[in-house]
Amino acid sequence: MIDFFAVLRSRNEPLFYFGLTCILSAVVVLLIAKFSHVQINGVNAWYKPFKFALSIGIFSWTMGWYTGYLELPSQVSTYSWTTIILLGFELFYITFQAARGHLSHYNVSSSLYTSLTAAMAIAAIAATLYTGYIGILFCTKEFPELPGYYLWAIRIGIFLFVVFAFEGAVMGANGSHSVGGSGDGDGLPLLNWSRKYGDLRIAHFVGMHALQVLPLIAYYLLRDIKLVIVLGLVYGALALFCLVQALNSKPLLSFW
Numbered sequence: 001m002i003d004f005f006a007v008l009r010s011r012n013e014p015l016f017y018f019g020l021t022c023i024l025s026a027v028v029v030l031l032i033a034k035f036s037h038v039q040i041n042g043v044n045a046w047y048k049p050f051k052f053a054l055s056i057g058i059f060s061w062t063m064g065w066y067t068g069y070l071e072l073p074s075q076v077s078t079y080s081w082t083t084i085i086l087l088g089f090e091l092f093y094i095t096f097q098a099a100r101g102h103l104s105h106y107n108v109s110s111s112l113y114t115s116l117t118a119a120m121a122i123a124a125i126a127a128t129l130y131t132g133y134i135g136i137l138f139c140t141k142e143f144p145e146l147p148g149y150y151l152w153a154i155r156i157g158i159f160l161f162v163v164f165a166f167e168g169a170v171m172g173a174n175g176s177h178s179v180g181g182s183g184d185g186d187g188l189p190l191l192n193w194s195r196k197y198g199d200l201r202i203a204h205f206v207g208m209h210a211l212q213v214l215p216l217i218a219y220y221l222l223r224d225i226k227l228v229i230v231l232g233l234v235y236g237a238l239a240l241f242c243l244v245q246a247l248n249s250k251p252l253l254s255f256w
Contacts, residue, residue, distance in 0.1 A: 008061060011068025014080040015060045022057030022091065026050050029095065038101045043192050048104070049095040051191075055208075056087050062212055066154055067134065069143060079130055086123040093120060106175055121172060128165040135159060149228045153218030156232035157211045164207020164239055170200055170247075177201045180249025195251050202252050203243035210235055 009016040033046035040048075060083065067076045093116060097104040105120070107113040135158030143151055171177045179198035193199045214235060218228045245252050 008065060012064035012076065012080055014077070014084060015064030015067070018080075018084045018088070019057045019060030019064060022053045022060060025091075025095075026053035026057060029053060038098075040098070040101060040103060045098040045101055047192060049091070049098045052091055052094050056091055058212065059208075060084075060087070063131065063134070066138070066158075069146065070134075070137060070141070072137070075137075079134060082130055083127055086127045090120050090123050106172075121168075124165070124168060128162055131158060131165075132162040135162065147219075147223070149218050149223050149225045150215060152225050152228050153215040153232070156228070156236075157214040160210035160214075160232070160236050160239065161208050163236075164204055164210075164243075167200065167204050167207065167243060170243075171204070174200065179246050193252070197251060198246035198249040199251065200243070200246045203239050203246060206242050207236070207239035210239070 005016075029046050029050040033044050033050060036044065036046055038045040063083065064080070067079065070076055094104045097107070103109075103113075105117060107117055135155060138151065138155050138158065177200045178194055179200065181194075181197035188195065193202055210232070214228070214232060217231060222228055222231060242252055
């Protein structure tokens with residue numbers, strides 16, 4: 001494990017330390033949640049910044065690892081620091097609002113909050129598009145040192161990440177992550193996915209984490225390009241199924 005962190009830091013130091021900061025922040029925020037009774041929409045206010053900190057931390061480490069394969073130090077550095085600024089702003093604002101017991105996303109209660117909500121959306125879109133550009137580099141450059149099945153898993157993982165990151169626009173247009181009802185109470189523990197209504201966050205989560213799931217399965221289990229492509233299609237279909245269920249106001253995990 002120590003070797004993994006040492007290698008990760010050597011591959012992309014800025015994203016390594018940013019990811020580490022996010023994950024440590026997630027631990028601190030989760031501890032705060034245990035002692036805080038502040039709620040937003042019936043849910044502990046600190047759960048949201050916990051999930052975002054953990055997710056951004058994992059994303060940063062993942063992209064830090066992948067960009068280590070790109071022999072483009074200037075481009076990688078620009079991507080890394082842009083990502084840190086954009087996602088750092090988003091995480092700070094979400095945490096700041098949670099501390100105040102106020103909504104961050106979908107908050108249009110004032111012109112200021114509306115502007116900050118729009119700024120978060122712009123930051124997320126920019127980070128996603130930039131990550132998509134990194135995916136294009138993986139499709140156009142040669143990587144003779146990488147096994148083909150692993151390279152294809154990275155390509156498909158980034159593609160699905162970008163597609164389902166943009167699914168966040170569906171939530172923005174809907175004005176909520178819930179379809180068919182409102183309120184976050186009585187959701188799944190910690191995740192808070194609704195057991196009563198359609199929840200757009202599930203497809204968002206499943207699709208975006210193709211970024212980690214596909215390369216890991218490809219590298220350690222499948223080791224075959226055709227199987228990796230089939231896995232990518234099946235995984236994408238699963239994420240799409242989650243989206244269709246939510247749009248039809250059906251809770252995916254109501255039986256839990």
